[in-house]
Amino acid sequence: MTRRGIQWLSAVADDPVTCRAHWADDPRRPYTLPAGRLFDVVVMSQRLGMETFDQLVRREMPVGPVMMDRRTREIGFLLPSKSRARFARLLSLETATPPEYRYLEAGSYVVAPGPMPMADDRHQWLRAPVRRPEASPLRTASLAVMFVAASALIERADRYGEQRSSAEEAWSDGIEGLSDRAQ
DSSP: OOHHHHHHHHTTSSSHHHHHHHHHHOTTOOEEEESSSSEEEEEEEHHHHHHHHHHHHHTTOOOOOEEEETTTTEEEEEEETTOHHHHHHHHHHHOSSOOOOEEEOTTOEEEEOOSSOOTTOSEEEEEOOSSOOOOOHHHHHHHHHHHHHHHHHHHHHHHTTSOOOHHHHHHHHHHHHHHHHHO
8 A cells, every 4th residue: 555545544534643653553453444434335245356356357447445354254345435326226227136235334434454464464455545546436337337247157157067958958969969970
């Protein structure tokens, strides 16, 4: 995390000076910050969050800071504050049954990783803030789209090998018939 990232993130704390002193003393230590002032957080399971993060990065889509809690096995994506209604609306455009998530906004608190966590620390940054993230509506839209797509991908992977549909069986039988004729 850069100095500008630390300045931006600590600015949300109830006492920014104490937060920066806390991190100056030990940059590995997490700090509890209120959501809803500068950012909201979409929290999801680690499996779904890692796939969502990977899809966003691979497709070079806008993504802001992302953190992970290894003990609870959850991933948190930071969005611009007051994005809840937009995120929910975008999810509803993608699917009638969105995957499970929690939305943290004003009145909620989140444990943010320290600026320099070690590889085995409980709280980690997948993408640390390097400066104040742009309040781009594209970040919210990208997260909503990839969240649903990653969920569908995981669901399909989990069903892999289950009983095949009649169309798949017909295709497989056709392939086997072709190989029998080739011999």
